Amino acid sequence: MSKSTIKAKEPLFHIAKRDAMPLWKSWLIRLVAIVAALVVCGIVVVLLTDLNPLEVYQTMFKGAFGSKRKIWATAQNTAILLCISLAVTPAFKMRFWNIGAEGQVLIGCLATAACMILLGDKLPTPLLFLVMIAASIAAGAVWAMIPAFFKANWNTNETLFTLMMNYVAIQLVSYFITIWENPKGSASIGIINMNSQAGWFPYLFNQKYLLNILIVAVITIGLYIYLKYNKHGYEISVVGESENTARYVGMNVKKVIIRTMALSGAICGIAGLLLVAGTDHTMTTDTAGGQGFTAIMVSWLAKFNPLTMILVSLLIVFLDQGAGAIATAFRLNKSISDILTGIILFFIIGCEFFINYQILFNKKHKEEK
Amino acid sequence: MNSNAALELRNVTKHFGSVVANKNVDLTVRKGEILSILGENGSGKTTLMNMIAGIYYPDDGQIFIDGKEVVIRSPKDAYRYHIGMIHQHFKLVDIFSAAENIVLGLEEKGSFNLKKATERVREISAKYGFEIDPEKKIYQMSVSEKQTVEIIKVLYRGADILILDEPTAVLTPQETQKLFSVLRKMRDDGKAIIIITHKLHEVLALSDRVTVLRKGEYIDTVITAETNEAQLTEMMVGKKITLDIDRSEPKNPQDRLFVKDICCVSRDGVKLLDNVSFTARSGEILGIAGIAGSGQRELLEAIAGLQHLSSGEITYIDPESGSEEDLRDKTPLQIRDMGVRLSFVPEDRLGMGLVGNMDIIENMMLRSYQKGKSMFLERKKPKTLAESIINQLEVVTPNATTPVRRLSGGNVQKVLVGREIASAPTVLMAAYPVRGLDINSSYTIYNLLNQQKENGVAVIFVGEDLDVLLELCDRILVLGGGKVTGIEDARTTTKEAIGLLMTKTDGGDET
Structure with missing residues (x-):
């Protein structure tokens, strides 16, 4: 290439890193991003369906908060998603890419279902609950500790390992579904203990989901304190930031990895318990419903802060419920809701760029000439 | 133009x-x-x-x-x-x-x-x-x-x-x-x-x-x-400064650390340390010179309990009781529990000595958080320590809750060295402690090392600038390809002599 082909032409803009910006400003940017996302969604809706976008948003809102029942459903779904998001957080803070929450939740479901089916009529209710809680926690923890053990000892790739463990969990669940099939030939286990309701979570103040929500609230606060003020939480941060530093100050890195994954899996196990004993009273291979993966996004978007996670999971559930509502109300394909959710998430995640960077337009030379 | x-x-x-x-x-x-x-x-x-x-x-x-x-x-x-x-x-x-x-x-x-x-x-x-x-x-x-x-x-x-x-x-x-x-x-x-x-x-x-x-x-x-x-x-x-390092005569030096015939092999079977032996004495700065990658890091990490040895002995002599402690293949935690006050300023400051994304107080906690039976972190003492280091070593930082990666290289090093000498060590190891530091910060660090020496600490200093090694240290150990190629008296040897020793056993560089 010859020199003459390039002239002293400046690029239109260049990108520079920002300083830490004040909190209100970063939240303002996020708010602007959501508004912009809604506008773009509106345009897409008009272009694709000729519907009035305001009406669509209204339906969306009604879909999530339109009635008492819908509000409880939204709260319940938020609680479950939040619970799984909390579960993956300690592992992610340690830079252990646990994408096996799906399987850990399912194994928790399986343990709970097993207790309900096998012991439901044999144990007094308080003891049954204790056994269910212990079993689901243990199952989730063990499921998560297996990849952690291999990672700690032989530095195996935890992403692949935890992912594969999901499939093992799904296969186990479908195996037990055929064993516990009820009624025979239905290829499902039906509602467990339909008549005795043994092992079903009790209603609090006449609300089916209140106990679930309270349990998740306790876990949220507990995990917040654990990560921020507890010595273990400190170790998790150090191991995540730099394993070398952790070894240098004498932390037992293997122990921290295994212990943290056990915690991560245990909370997933609790999510499984809430799903089977507190919500569905049955179990399918789809009980976790992909939330083990959605939770990863929630955890990241909330920057691993358990309190922010409440908001983020609420947003995701709202989008999901609302999108479902427009699909039915306007007799649209479910894809439209996926498109809208996608656009909104794109803006929310994309706006982080503007929080960390700024764009500088070049104008210097025009003035000089 | x-x-x-x-x-x-x-x-x-x-x-x-x-x-x-x-x-x-x-x-x-x-x-x-x-x-x-x-x-x-x-x-x-x-x-x-x-x-x-x-x-x-x-x-x-x-x-x-x-x-x-x-x-x-x-x-x-x-x-x-x-x-x-x-x-x-x-x-x-x-x-x-x-x-x-x-x-x-x-x-x-x-x-x-x-x-x-x-x-x-x-x-x-x-x-x-x-x-x-x-x-x-x-x-x-x-x-x-x-x-x-x-x-x-x-x-x-x-x-x-x-x-x-x-x-x-x-x-x-x-x-x-x-x-x-x-x-x-x-x-x-x-x-x-x-x-x-x-x-x-x-x-x-x-x-x-x-x-x-x-x-x-x-x-x-x-x-x-x-x-x-x-x-x-x-x-x-921006101002006149004198570039002299005082070097006092070691006072009452006593043997503090014996390293005898240690060997260490990498995963690929390469000998990283090959029969290294020396003695570090209290009240003395022992310099370690060598081309980068001649085994300096492995040597210090072996002493600190971070590197497995294939053979050899590392023995520490307690200054109070005079009893001997075997440090070989102990973990850093075990070494501390034995009452050995060993401080280590590693070469990789933000990747090993400190956590870049954590603030100064949290970095102080790295050394102290395990103390006490409480489940929860104790923040008061690390906070006091952080503030005293900021004052005494003149660390330039907005406050004690600034992430250390935001500090300049010199200030990062002051935080690290400050923390390491705060535990009143008897052995202080520092790997390239002035790398990337400006002149003022470098001299602050030299002075800190000298102070430790006068307090009777056995200082081991790995350096790259031979002029500084010759001015600061009492003895200089030269490593070449994982072997000790010489231990010289820093007061009498020359830069050229050290330079020759550095390349002595380096087989790959005969040209």
Whole structure:
């Protein structure tokens, strides 16, 4: 290439890193991003369906908060998603890419279902609950500790390992579904203990989901304190930031990895318990419903802060419920809701760029000439 | 404008957030001259050069090449203007040969011909006096050979303006001399050479002119022949300082740490330490010299309990009871539980000694958090410690809750060294504690080490600047290829003697 082909032409803009910006400003940017996302969604809706976008948003809102029942459903779904998001957080803070929450939740479901089916009529209710809680926690923890053990000892790739463990969990669940099939030939286990309701979570103040929500609230606060003020939480941060530093100050890195994954899996196990004993009273291979993966996004978007996670999971559930509502109300394909959710998430995640960077337009030379 | 100016910068400014890295910097380098850019760390030397090489884009200012204004948006643009930069950290593919690395990424028309390329590499080598085998693989090369490959790489691309970022930091005195003679040949060939450094004697020995930067600002350009070390230091630091290190006679030295015949083998079966033996004494600074990667890190990590040994003994003598403790293959925690007060300032400050994303208080907690039975973290004492370190060592930071990665190199090191000496150690090990530090911070660190020595601490200091090692230490142990090639009295030995010992058993570098 010859020199003459390039002239002293400046690029239109260049990108520079920002300083830490004040909190209100970063939240303002996020708010602007959501508004912009809604506008773009509106345009897409008009272009694709000729519907009035305001009406669509209204339906969306009604879909999530339109009635008492819908509000409880939204709260319940938020609680479950939040619970799984909390579960993956300690592992992610340690830079252990646990994408096996799906399987850990399912194994928790399986343990709970097993207790309900096998012991439901044999144990007094308080003891049954204790056994269910212990079993689901243990199952989730063990499921998560297996990849952690291999990672700690032989530095195996935890992403692949935890992912594969999901499939093992799904296969186990479908195996037990055929064993516990009820009624025979239905290829499902039906509602467990339909008549005795043994092992079903009790209603609090006449609300089916209140106990679930309270349990998740306790876990949220507990995990917040654990990560921020507890010595273990400190170790998790150090191991995540730099394993070398952790070894240098004498932390037992293997122990921290295994212990943290056990915690991560245990909370997933609790999510499984809430799903089977507190919500569905049955179990399918789809009980976790992909939330083990959605939770990863929630955890990241909330920057691993358990309190922010409440908001983020609420947003995701709202989008999901609302999108479902427009699909039915306007007799649209479910894809439209996926498109809208996608656009909104794109803006929310994309706006982080503007929080960390700024764009500088070049104008210097025009003035000089 | 000077007609034979190869490159000229006018009013170049670059910000990183609110930090001003370069402010209105002017600079001219002529054809056939060597220009030194002198400045302390953080004075913006590398940022400035990165803008010339197309890695950063200036916020403001103009760049002229051969008198014509240009815009350099990427390293590719820079090559088109015949600018080549040799970075401090080499960017080579280990499993490729020298010639393959040199032609890597070139967009030449026609089919790729490695033979022809090898020929040209030979030509360039012969012209400037490089000693290199184009077919040798990078992983078999010594540091100085790798650097040679980097230099040939930019020459091969036709660079007329060469920028070298601290090229001597990793070289022995002999290798430095060789590099300088090559650079002089290139200068005589009409190339414009910019060399970044903070070693004054090199500036005086090599360059024609010196441009001094301070805190991102252009200070002045002087002709090397008309200046001296004191004047340059003053320009660089902004005030007069004396560059003397006091060295007291060791008081009542006692054996504190015996290292006997230790060996350590890497995963690939390479001997990293080969029968290393020495004694560290209280009230004495033991220097460790050697080419980078000669086993210094492994040696210190072995003592600190971070490196498994295949054989040998490490014995610590308790200063109070006189009892002997075996430290071999103990974990850092076990060593601490045995009551051995061993402090270690590792080479990798932010990757090992500290956690970059944590604040100063949390970094203090690294050493103390395990104390006490409570489940919860105790923050008060680390906070007091952090504040006292900030005050006593004059750490420049907005407050104690600033993440340490935001601090400048010198301040990071003060935080680390401050924490390590806060535990009143009996043995203090420091690996390259002044690497990347400015003159003032370096002398703060030397003084801290000297203070520890006077307090009766056995100090082990791994350094790269032989002048400093000779001035600061009582004895100097030289490592070459994992072996001890000599232990010299620092008061009587010479730089050349140490330099020779450094290369003594280094089989890969016989040229």
